[in-house]
Amino acid sequence: MDKKEKILEIKDLCMDFQSGRKEKVRALNHVTLDIYKGENFGLVGESGCGKTTLGRTVIRLYNPTSGEILFNGKSISGKLTKSDRDYITSNLAMIFQDPISSLNPRMTVEEIISEGLKIRGMKDPAQCREVVNNLLNRVGLLPEHATRYPHEFSGGQRQRIGIARALAVKPSFIIADEPVSALDVSIQAQVINLLMDIKKEMDLTILFIAHNLAVVKYFSDRIGVMYFGTLVELADADELYDHPLHPYTKSLLSAIPLPDPLREKDKQRLYYDPAVHDYSTHQPRLQEVRPGHFVYASDPEVEQYRKELEQGK
């Protein structure tokens, strides 16, 4: 696997929502990041920081205010023609957060999963049926479940139906928007493991969105941390854990519960206060502190972070 082959490039992406007549909410503020083919990119940040917006803008549920999105080198951020849209819908798929509202209550599981196939012209019911059965088996459900309605399933099962729906169109890139946040802790691992198995099997790239680092820690190759629409830190997973630089990342890390009660007891919870930055003289931007490790900081801060890294060694 060539680690340097970019599948998705996001450049300076901004997304404003109208709130009221004149006011605007900036949900994404000049976000720049690349995602490499076959990797598992974790995106974390507290609720309301714009993670969902990023995911939905990439798959073009929203129209970006400015910036560029390239998928396999092809721009998908401007005005879309029909073939652009087909390109996006057949290459990108999304797994949604809410297991209740992400499945149409009036459609059977089979109708839900096969919808993408039918749009793409698979007319033969027997063929559809077979694909659906395979997908159901793949996500650990039974073919007998195909005729059921979503309200008969548990949260974990519904999320797996959502995964099957996303897989039906054979995408190469999956945006998983907090797919386990609404699930019981005992089910979370099950669904994540399933997703990771499928990723390996189908050679997928995943943008995995979560609101805390605890979830993405174990399986992400690289992790991006967002704070109020801004990407504040981006690094390899291990690098981010061992050498967090941005104070917000540190506070997120300190929020992860430790599986060791003695250490958990002594742990110091850090809180992030944006006032620690002094951006009056130097404007902050996303800068590479060391290869592959980006931080949103001003020049003096970068110097300081570099020093911190030197000492850490």
Next chain:
Amino acid sequence: MVLYENNKEKYDSIPKEKFVQVQKDQEIHDVDFKTKPIGFFMDVWLRFVKNKASVIAAVIIFILSIFAIAGPSMSDYRYDEQHPELVNMPPKIPAIAKMNLGIFDGAYLLENRQYDNLSDPEKYPEGCVLEILNPRLVNGQRIVDVYVDYYKYMGLEDEDCYWLGSDYLGRDIWTRLWRGTRVSLLIAVISVCCNVFIGVIYGSISGYYGGKVDMVMMRITEIISAFPRIVVVTLFIMVAGTGMFSIIMSLVIKDWVDTARMVRAQFYRFKGREYVLAARTLGVPDMLLIFRHILPNSIGPIITSSMIAIPSAIFSESFLAYIGLGLQAPEPSLGVMLSRGQKVLLYFPSQLVFPAIVISLLMISFNLFGNGLRDAFDPTLRGAE
């Protein structure tokens, strides 16, 4: 890890094989459900039949509809057949009259009759006297008030009875009542169907596309609903003439706005749902999103509100008839009959009572039925019992 470091020997003495990672490679296989799949409408039906009042209402609506269809042909009279010699006859149903219950016996009060004449078969045919009241002496004459079976009094056979009496032109009220019910129901149902048809299309477009389209479309509905109804209706009838078509149109012309607004609200409610977004990420075209994903989920409120619109359409029709903008004679409708009946209320109350009972039953039943449907469709009740 502190805990581990402090108990190193103890932990290290546990053989490695004893540790198994939970749920790591465990295959997830769910069991098949034992129950039958319950579709949406089955679910609604099960909840609907639990509500006794609305089931009774549905039965009443059904019975009234049957009568509206078959009622007019049950009697030998036609709805427009006039009998000038038999005007304002009282109701008589021979089978019930025989039971001596005091109803449907064709009774009519003749006041100030000479008692001596009662035994004269020329004047009072055999068996026509039902009850004699107030015997008194006036100028030496024996005077009484007498209830007669008016049909026998007029020398008519039992087969010729008007079951619910006749009106001021001697037309059979039974036939006219059911034909009127049929016409009123038709007007109501057709106008509500038109409302729903226009309202759903208009509201869907407005709600789905939102933004500027929505803004313009909603302003138009506001203009339409700002016109006073009575003026619009009167103008429409002036232009298009009276008749079923113009009454239906005059009901549609303003009422579709309510349906459109309701549908638009439903679209706003559902179009941001994740399953709709999911369908969009799969490339489902707009029309399918509207008709497969959003509309079916708003079917409950649409059906419910149209059921509740039916009684108000029936009422509006009666109201139009009442102010003289109803159907052209001799075509009856409940409203036409009510407004005629009201004029003779004090003398022949039965002419008002029968259509009043039918319209009341219809309105109560449709309202109860609509409420029952709303409860049955309401997803917040799903799984609550």
